Amino acid sequence: MITMPTDERSLTFLDEVVADAPGAERIVHCMQCGSCSGSCPNGPDMEYTPRTLFGLIAAGQRDRVLSANTMWCCVSCYACTTRCPQNIPITEIMYALKRLSLREGLTAKTDAPALARTFTGLLEKYGRSFEFGLASRYYLFNKPMAMLKLGPLGLSMFTRGRMSLVPAKIRQLDQLHAIIKKARELGGTA
């Protein structure tokens, strides 16, 4: 098991992580076996693999952890979660770290938060995802040069009827908005 340090600051960070993901209290059972890192398809692109990241959490390295690209490389394949011999919900902890790093504004190294915000912005507007709107907005504001390269792909999707220029909308948008508003109030993120 990881020996958790007793100084107040590092415990606070561990508590923060634990409070933000269901089942995350099991993180104290991490024995640094590295099954997670070995299972991760995106491990080679991470600044710290999940195993190292958990070591840093234990050491109370709050800023290093929250500004790492590690959790933003996670695409939720859950390979680590199902293989962890200590049943630590690793993918859920990665989600919690994403949320914490967004709250702290420590996510400069990746476009992942921009993609997430664009996606959910459209969801809130229409109640459905809007693929053309997502691709055009996200690329325009984040990687305009890549847009040129994607032109032919977009066109072949369009000609095969796989891309619509008009968003689909749900009927009861007011209801969805009321639910989201209340959830934000209850979660303290309103």
Add this chain to the structure above:
Amino acid sequence: MKYAYFPGCSLECSSAAYDVSVRKVAELLGIGLAELDDWNCCGATEFFSQDELVACSVVARNLALVDPGIDQLVAPCAACYLNLKKTDHLMTEDAGMNAKISEALSAGGLSYQAGRVHVRHLLDVIYTDVGEAAIREKVKRPLTGLRVAPYYGCQVVRPLDGFDDTEHPVKLDELFTWVGAEVVDYPLKTHCCGGHMTQISEPQAFELIRRLLDSAVDRRADMILCMCPMCQLNLDAYQRQVASHFHTRFDMPIVFFTQMLGIAFGLEPKELGFGKEIVGAEPVIRAKLESTASTSTA
């Protein structure tokens, strides 16, 4: 058999071939699908990255909309399936979250009792509820000699108590042996396709896609069978770019498993959304149809 049907956003447009083939095959197998009225997007992974309570509340609206007379909700998309299942699971296990999600729902005049709706993946419904005998009976055009690589991806088999093994799932394999196909032992069947990384970091996603395609080529597969819109999109739409990135060539058709079931059941390619794929499956399908026609006239 009556089920509420949650198509999900991808099936409305970019994976329309999945939606049409799901509906055709379900009808033929007697699976009654009633589309959930006014369903909303499940948020994919993007809402969970920002706010868990909002993410779950958005998903829970869909659970609350399921007709009181129906207790099963079927999703063909891996992400929708997981999010619906995960939210129900969390509401069942975590009383605090359950109370908050319920309060958010009530702000929209809705309510949902945790555990009421059983969230199912379409493969599970076809495999378990319809079953081998009924499926074998429907085969009009056995896929004899067709080498298919069954690709499960991530979120159908992981992480929750699923209907198949998390490392070595076999139900898609078995289903296709029932319809006569030659099922390839595909070692990367549960490996990640890169998910949304095709939009965030291409080199990272392209390497994962290359491995999946290479492995299918190595095993002499005629096509890869998908059951997730994201997997299909990454392997199909990005295939040419991946090939050029690695200075190689790929010509591997990527189709939804329901499209090939439809072929086996005697439906026509046009009714099943064929032609929408970027890497054409037509040559493989045509060869199959012609060989079946010549066998039956022989």
